[in-house]
Amino acid sequence: MLSKLSKSYTETLTVGVTYINLPEDKVLTVDDNPEVNIIVSTYGFNLFGSYFYDKTVAIDLENDAYIDKDTYVWIANRALPNIKKQFGKNFKIESIQPDTLNFAFGTLTVKKVPIKLNSSVTYASGYDSLKEMVLFPDSIKIIGSNTEIKAINYVETSDLNLSNIKENINTTISLKLPEEGHTLKLSQQEIVVTSEVQKFTEGTLEILVEINNLPSDIQINYFPKSINVSYEVSLSDYKSIKSTDFKIECDYLEIKASNNSFFTPKFKRVPENVKRVKMKQDKIEYIITE
Template sequence: MGDFFKFFPWGKSLTFMFFVFVSFIFWILQCLQQSFEIEIDIPLVFEKIPNNIILIDSLAGTINVRVFDRGTALLSYSLGKKMQPVFIECSEKDIKNNFLVISKNQIQQELSKQLLATTQIVSYFPSDYSYAIETMQQKEVPISIVGEISLSDAYMFVDTVFVDPPRILIFGSTEALSKCNQIFTEDVHIEEVDVSFKKELKLLVPKNIRVEKDFVELNVDVTAFTERKFSIPILCKSLPQGYQIQFFPSKVDVFYQVAQDKFNEIDASEFEIIFDYQDLIEENRLSVPLVLSKRPSSLRKYRIVPDIMEFIIERNIR
């Protein structure tokens, strides 16, 4: 056995193997220059399906495509990265006679975006993209925020907390829509807010109802405030001639919250407490609670001290 390995013609054998390997490489390269057909599977995603339809048939999840190209190009499909999905956009114009119909031209255009420029599409399966549908009814309902938002000390809401959009289109059967008069957001609890913010909230959609969007934007606008005070006289209108009225007290203090950057924008003349003489007579009592008859539109919280006044109506004697 030792003599066999000693006298074996290793040099000639290695030379032979080298030429076999080189020949194999040239054969591979020659094959890659030729054109072939192969099949590739591409994920299929349908987008923007109209909300007012229900699909009876299941949508295709992949599309099997037979393509023709040179071997070097086809090698990139076999050994390259995973094929990216083909996105098919749907719209109302694709609905025909209770079917969602995607045209072959649209399919081929979207497929071509995923393939090399030299690659030809021979065929694809499934070849028909018509899906039976049912049309739903629709109506618009308000969106209600669920939860509570509390402020830090010395902060106030600049405006009402709201979601955008405040109303939303919902879709479903006539029976399902009759039972749904509003859509609620997910529960939100935020404490000690001292800065304005926006937050995306998920909508809680009832069973058998579809919505045009799944999320809305919560808008919370806050600002630091300070408290200010004005002394306001109590007035009476429509007082008959020959009568006079005395209020106790004749003036009250109005305390209100105002944003620090708007402190000097509000004037005492924007506040009034006016009673109608006839209303006071009909009250048939000598003391009444106080409310502002006139106030700035931006004013949200205020208090009157004291908040009850007494009065005496006297007839002038000549």
């Protein structure tokens, strides 16, 4: 047996094919997976071992084939260096049959759409996130027939359920292929979701109320002149928040049009690093003095 395995043989190996470098806007329409016969010369040891390996070769449609109308034409001679690498230096490839293979394909439509995050996140007491969760990437390309793609405006993620969170979020989540698509595929199958989680506290400040659009010939007296405002802010930013960062206005044109006996105060400026901002008063009484 050892004598036979140490001899050189020329054999025909029948292998299946896989496809690589197929452009994302193309889909092969072949019904079956072709096989190729590769005639190799090697020692018996290598032939014996080959029976335990995956008998497939990768066909490079970008570099080893050309396009003839709606068909990829694969040329064995052009693919020979690539196939030699796949077999390794212990095999000498004598020939490949057939010397060409044809792969019919169809052209698909590519559309870029935003990703919609499906999430339910609750934070531990005293913790929160100032900004919305960041998706990377925040959009994705879908590939498919034009009739299926034109009705799709976004792609959803699978459900992200997190509870009692007190640390930064950094997780991978899969995308859901739209159910109505038969030819559809996505440019990638998952995305990364991140969010900065911080310790939060509540702050309260007294903010002056300003009257806007008051005619020069009218004087009014209003009460209260200031409103207590509550907000939530991270501990690291707590000391940086000042009353001048907020602006509350009442619009005289509003009461002139409605004849209301009170103003409705509104925020005109709020710091970017606070959330859940609330006024402790929602009405400003007034009288016209002149």
